[in-house]
Amino acid sequence: MPPERPQRCNQIWFDPILRDRAAQFPSVSLRYRSRFDDFAEDGDGVIGDYTDLASGASRRLRASWLIACCGGRSLVRDRLGIAMDGDPVQGYPVDIFFRAERLWDRHDKGKAALYYLVGPTGQWGTLTELDGLTFEITTRYQRATNALQFACWSYGALPRVDGSPPS
Numbered sequence: 001m002p003p004e005r006p007q008r009c010n011q012i013w014f015d016p017i018l019r020d021r022a023a024q025f026p027s028v029s030l031r032y033r034s035r036f037d038d039f040a041e042d043g044d045g046v047i048g049d050y051t052d053l054a055s056g057a058s059r060r061l062r063a064s065w066l067i068a069c070c071g072g073r074s075l076v077r078d079r080l081g082i083a084m085d086g087d088p089v090q091g092y093p094v095d096i097f098f099r100a101e102r103l104w105d106r107h108d109k110g111k112a113a114l115y116y117l118v119g120p121t122g123q124w125g126t127l128t129e130l131d132g133l134t135f136e137i138t139t140r141y142q143r144a145t146n147a148l149q150f151a152c153w154s155y156g157a158l159p160r161v162d163g164s165p166p167s
């Protein structure tokens with residue numbers, strides 16, 4: 001067992017590490033702001049079409065292999081006729097990051113890695129301690145419009161009379 005206990009490494013910190021490592025390989029080109037549109041298979045491999053969202057231009061790539069890692073709403077899975085059980089959208093999360101020194105001194109719940117935020121209508125979010133100074137509040141909605149309302153509320157643009165978050 002290493003002396004270090006398990007640590008959280010949020011995606012916004014971890015992705016740049018992965019990105020920088022991937023960029024070191026001459027065989028890798030990273031194309032952000034691109035939408036994969038379609039693909040076709042021929043005897044030599046795969047042809048993929050995508051849109052460069054910055055310019056709106058359609059582009060084409062040829063590759064030996066196509067690996068789909070496009071989540072629950074996978075276009076590749078659809079095109080291959082592979083069915084999926086359940087809802088492809090787990091919810092619409094909103095994350096708020098803030099820094100606070102010794103936050104645990106300002107409430108009576110003690111030190112913890114994860115707190116459940118409970119209001120009059122039940123649990124509405126979690127508060128995660130990331131590194132002792134940075135905290136993350138996560139809440140998840142079933143509808144994108146409710147997530148947007150919550151984002152407005154948390155930035156003070158949508159005040160609530162009783163101070164509770166939108167449900």
Ligand SMILES: Cc1cc2nc3c(=O)[nH]c(=O)nc-3n(C[C@H](O)[C@H](O)[C@H](O)COP(=O)(O)OP(=O)(O)OC[C@H]3O[C@@H](n4cnc5c(N)ncnc54)[C@H](O)[C@@H]3O)c2cc1C
Nearest residue numbers: 034035036037069070071072073074075090091093138140
């Ligand atoms: C609020 C929340 C909390 C979670 N917490 C945990 C947790 O604590 N532990 C855990 O193990 N799991 C957790 N999960 C589940 C976990 O996030 C998912 O299982 C995981 O992200 C799935 O990874 P994926 O790579 O298959 O798909 P995704 O993470 O969905 O990635 C798919 C990517 O493909 C991109 N994409 C899709 N279609 C296209 C296209 N046509 N063109 C270009 N790009 C496209 C999408 O934009 C996306 O970036 C959580 C999920 C949510 C919503």
